[in-house]
Amino acid sequence: MTRFAEVVFPLPLVQSFLYIVPDKARDAARPGVRILAQLGGKTQSGFIVRVHEQSPRSDMALKEILEIIDIEPVISPLTLSFTRRLSEHFGSSWGAFLQAALPPSLEVRMASARVGLTDKGIQALRAGTLAKEEKRAAAVLGPGAYRVFYLRRKTGAKNIASVISRMAKKGLIKILEEKKTAKPKIPSPSRTKPTQLELDFSVDPSVRDALDVLARPLAAGEFSSYYLFGAQDARRTVFVDLIRSALSRSKQVLFLLPELAPSVPLKDLLEMRLGPVIAFLHGQMPDAARELAWRKIRSGAARVVIGPRSALFAPVDAAGLIIVDEEHDDAYFQSESPSFDARQGARLKAEDNGALVVYGSDTPSVEAFYRARTEGHLVTLSGGGEKQNVAIADDRSERGLLTRRLQDGLGKSLRDGRPGLLFINRRGYASFLFCPRCGHIPRCDRCDISLTFYKKSERLVCRYCGDSEARSAACPRCGSRVMEPRGAGVEAVVEELERLYPQARVASFDSDRVKTKSARERVLENFREGKIDVLVGTQLLAYRTTELPLVPWIGILNPEALLAFADFRASQKTFQSVRRMMRFAAPAAAGSEIVIQTAFPDHYSIREAAREDYPAFYEEEIRFRRLMNYPPFSAMAEIVLWGKDPRPLAEKARELSSRARAQASGIEILGPALAPPSILKGERGVQVILKSREKETLEACLAECLKGLRGKRTVVRYD
DNA sequence: AGCACGCCGACT
């Protein structure tokens, strides 16, 4: 009896495909093995996800699987179901998630294989019995062997893969084993000493209480989700103990972090405490190292896996504990395909594994905090986290760029020979130019946003598309001679600092002035070595927490900029961004100071960030969310369609929103609207937001909207 | 993602 295999491919295709299993491969065709099959005239590698004894679709002419690659499944049943749930949850391709669950060395890609002519092929070339395209390919190959992409370039045949597979079928071409090339290079994440990790909190009663609370669900061996709210050092103490206890139950542990850099000292610490059972898994590892780690994890030799969001796909089948530290960090979200949020993904994995998932942060997202609280699964730590000395400077009553209060603080610090960090999240010299006579503001024709003014280069640049033009001396509309710069950026701040403190060494750290990776390292290095007195940086610098020592003086300029965005998380983002920047400062006990200069001194996101009072921020924010019916009081999904031209996207988005409107009641639809620019240059997004009180309603509506929707997209979910 | 089919501008 013939068997049938359901196959998914690592392409942005949501559906699965049905193939006939050749009789000789009957036993090898199992869920989780990789196969080669013809798909749309191309040989593609894919994964068997199900095997059927009878054809579930008799109406269709099916193709045969060409080859079964693996003898044993490379994907475990648990990973299979986990990735399927991910693909359903985030509306991305199952096959793409399966691909992500394999080290790159196990990916089979036709394009990287070498092909050569067989003897029969050489004869056929000589005899001239080949078809036009085949002849061209054979002539290029000759007696040699080349990579498929080289062949494609040389012959100019776009359908080269199908030419090759056709010729391979006829026995004219042989596909050679891919030669393994070692890729050394790759930086080890910069070293920082694990000083703070050595503090001992085991005497802290709240740490002991936390361990007591968390030990129970861990021992239960079934799914549960908890939130550990507290300072980083105290959290780590709890985590280390929890890990130890999970290991003693012969469970594996997954420890996720938003970034790579801080995981290096963490690994050192865990190895010191728990022995060599720790493995790293991240995308920047050399392929060989990644495969080795992957195999160690899969075999169970490595019992603790540390890594960024991609480590969620580590082949951890016996997970008893999943830690998602720094839960508030949006780096857990991946927008590139397959798009997913590792925080929600960790929950799904924990459900599948019957594991305990623990989120941790001192500035939680209000959604997660609310959830933990209502479930009675919030664990609060009191230890750690020394208070800082923070002042707020109201800049509404002052004219200059830097308030008196800020100048006093920085001036004093400099006189004492102590360095300072100044954050300003605005690039260039001014965020726009303004004609005081006619009110004209130069805008980008394509993106319809104001152009950023760069004084050094005398140019106006669009921060969306990157287009730039020379700045004209006069107002292009009314001819007025003066155009005023508004909204001071990094360049203006540097200029002002050089004017105020001519003897100080001022440097900047932003994507415009410091473009290359090595140049950035150099700036950080110079600051560490005391060769810079004041470092002015944008958001880019705010993400380098682990690479700088604690600084005695910090200035934060106008963090309220984020509040202008029409985003229900704007306050939360502001609060978190201020807290992130504050992390660079030494504690108050060390005589340090933080000055926040703002036009919104009374806004709770800034006020409570300055007071380091998360619960107070939370109370205000949750009131706002309840009032506006935003998550966690409703479920929201944001669908963004991507493409180079936004116009056809808008059409599609309109169709999508009308489909949503038609099929659901109790669904609120916002948009379509132009999405904020992405990192993917040259592409624009159009978004539609779905909102519902009931999670299930939204779920159903989202599934309906995504059904049959093609093209590049991301789905962001809040609930 | 590819690739094929299909309908409108500048060329042998």
Next chain:
DNA sequence: GTCGGCGTGCTC
């Protein structure tokens, strides 16, 4: 008259 642009639509 064709070659070829990339706009929809399909791939078991």
